[in-house]
Amino acid sequence: MYEGPIQDLIDELSRLPGIGPKSAQRLAFHLVKAPAEEAKRLAEAILQAKERIFFCKECGNVAEGDLCRICRDESRDRTVLCVVEEPKDAATIERAGVVRGRYHVLGGAISPLDGIGPDDLRVQELLERVEREGVSEVIIATNPNLEGNATAMYVAALLKPVGVKVTRLASGLPVGGDLEYADEVTLSQALEGRREM
Amino acid sequence: MPLYKEQGVVLRAVKLGEADKIITVMTQGSGKVRAVAKGIRKTTSRFGARLEPLTHVSLMVYRGRSSLDTVSQAEIIGSFRAIRGDLGLFAAAETMLEAVDKVAEEHERNVRLFLLLLGGLRALDTGPADPAAVAESFLLKLLSLSGFHPSLRACAVCGRPDPSLFSSGQGGAVCASCAELDAGPVSAEALAYLAGLAGSDLLKAGASAPDPQIRREARPLLFGFAEYHLERRMKSLPILARSLVP
Numbered sequence: 055m056y057e058g059p060i061q062d063l064i065d066e067l068s069r070l071p072g073i074g075p076k077s078a079q080r081l082a083f084h085l086v087k088a089p090a091e092e093a094k095r096l097a098e099a100i101l102q103a104k105e106r107i108f109f110c111k112e113c114g115n116v117a118e119g120d121l122c123r124i125c126r127d128e129s130r131d132r133t134v135l136c137v138v139e140e141p142k143d144a145a146t147i148e149r150a151g152v153v154r155g156r157y158h159v160l161g162g163a164i165s166p167l168d169g170i171g172p173d174d175l176r177v178q179e180l181l182e183r184v185e186r187e188g189v190s191e192v193i194i195a196t197n198p199n200l201e202g203n204a205t206a207m208y209v210a211a212l213l214k215p216v217g218v219k220v221t222r223l224a225s226g227l228p229v230g231g232d233l234e235y236a237d238e239v240t241l242s243q244a245l246e247g248r249r250e251m
Numbered sequence: 252m253p254l255y256k257e258q259g260v261v262l263r264a265v266k267l268g269e270a271d272k273i274i275t276v277m278t279q280g281s282g283k284v285r286a287v288a289k290g291i292r293k294t295t296s297r298f299g300a301r302l303e304p305l306t307h308v309s310l311m312v313y314r315g316r317s318s319l320d321t322v323s324q325a326e327i328i329g330s331f332r333a334i335r336g337d338l339g340l341f342a343a344a345e346t347m348l349e350a351v352d353k354v355a356e357e358h359e360r361n362v363r364l365f366l367l368l369l370g371g372l373r374a375l376d377t378g379p380a381d382p383a384a385v386a387e388s389f390l391l392k393l394l395s396l397s398g399f400h401p402s403l404r405a406c407a408v409c410g411r412p413d414p415s416l417f418s419s420g421q422g423g424a425v426c427a428s429c430a431e432l433d434a435g436p437v438s439a440e441a442l443a444y445l446a447g448l449a450g451s452d453l454l455k456a457g458a459s460a461p462d463p464q465i466r467r468e469a470r471p472l473l474f475g476f477a478e479y480h481l482e483r484r485m486k487s488l489p490i491l492a493r494s495l496v497p
């Protein structure tokens with residue numbers, strides 16, 4: 055434990071996701087030793103981001119106004135929604151240029167261990183959007199891990215009564231990998247998702 | 252660095268840096284182990300799905316100088332596929348993983364806790380009609396194993412039969428003359444239900460759902476008792492209680 059401003063800084067930094075007490079200490083001392091300019095730039099960038107970046111009212115992605123760039127774009131296919139956990143996932147899929155529709159950002163994944171249930175995610179908004187906007191296909195692109203799969207199951211069950219087509223990104227063998235290194239969970243999912251040629 | 256071999260169940264995995272994860276494993280012989288899985292988040296990682304939470308694995312681990320070890324190799328023993336494919340089973344399993352994470356001590360051998368977890372998950376993997384009851388039965392067994400066996404058939408203080416009140420602090424059901432201020436009323440049915448869950452085989456605990464009213468009464472008592480004695484909040488319990496199935 056330190057005293058005064060340095061401890062305050064350590065405390066604030068250790069609230070950030072992925073930052074443990076040790077990393078917080080290292081970052082705090084780095085910032086204190088760095089030139090005043092560097093610390094100012096960081097503080098300014100945080101404040102600017104807080105003031106100018108909002109979350110899109112439609113999809114929950116980051117936006118500079120009410121709506122994000124993608125939701126404003128009239129040329130996007132309005133009948134397809136791609137559901138992701140975080141804005142960064144939408145950005146990744148967008149970079150690949152494979153989805154012509156729009157996105158819906160849930161803001162995380164169901165993880166009871168961490169106290170995160172459906173009520174903590176934007177699932178109700180998704181349901182309303184699908185009903186309101188005449189969406190014909192929902193592509194679930196949550197992470198292919200335990201929590202992402204549970205979230206996908208939940209979303210699929212929630213949308214079932216609506217009658218919309220729900221699909222899930224295939225999981226399986228990584229492109230560029232070797233079959234002999236595949237584990238049985240990955241292999242069985244790849245087999246389930248096999249397609250005719 | 253010394254290398255050791257263990258088998259265990261992966262309780263949780265949290266991201267570390269750019270491509271790594273820290274996994275927490277309840278092992279058979281070394282208690283709870285926290286270890287770094289390097290590069291696991293890359294799609295071409297040799298670990299693949301082997302270190303996902305809710306996987307029974309055999310591991311080769313480098314013992315670290317701090318509390319963090321490093322996973323060298325992992326092979327899947329069992330992956331509980333039924334649990335992964337059902338929201339109700341998943342929610343019940345998460346409660347088991349969380350409870351074990353909260354009571355297990357790092358590098359302190361606890362074979363009975365490991366076997367309880369394995370038994371709980373195997374029971375869930377058979378697809379019981381009421382998964383939440385299996386988790387609740389599991390929680391009662393875990394409390395007993397940790398030295399907090401709740402008294403359910405007799406007064407926790409004087410041992411007289413037919414107690415009518417319940418106090419977590421006093422150790423469970425209590426009679427009117429022993430009850431302290433924090434004790435609240437409890438029905439004989441709710442106590443009998445909890446006693447049934449405590450004594451039940453995990454494979455049979457979820458065979459049928461209880462009367463909803465009895466469950467509504469018994470559940471907060473059990474959850475409150477667990478959090479009181481584990482001295483931790485159990486984040487998964489509200490989600491288990493509300494049911495994950497939409």
Ligand SMILES: [Zn+2]
Pocket residue numbers: 110111112113114115121122123124125126
């Ligand atoms: Zn948007």
Ligand SMILES: [Zn+2]
Pocket residue numbers: 406407408409410411425426427428429430
């Ligand atoms: Zn008494």
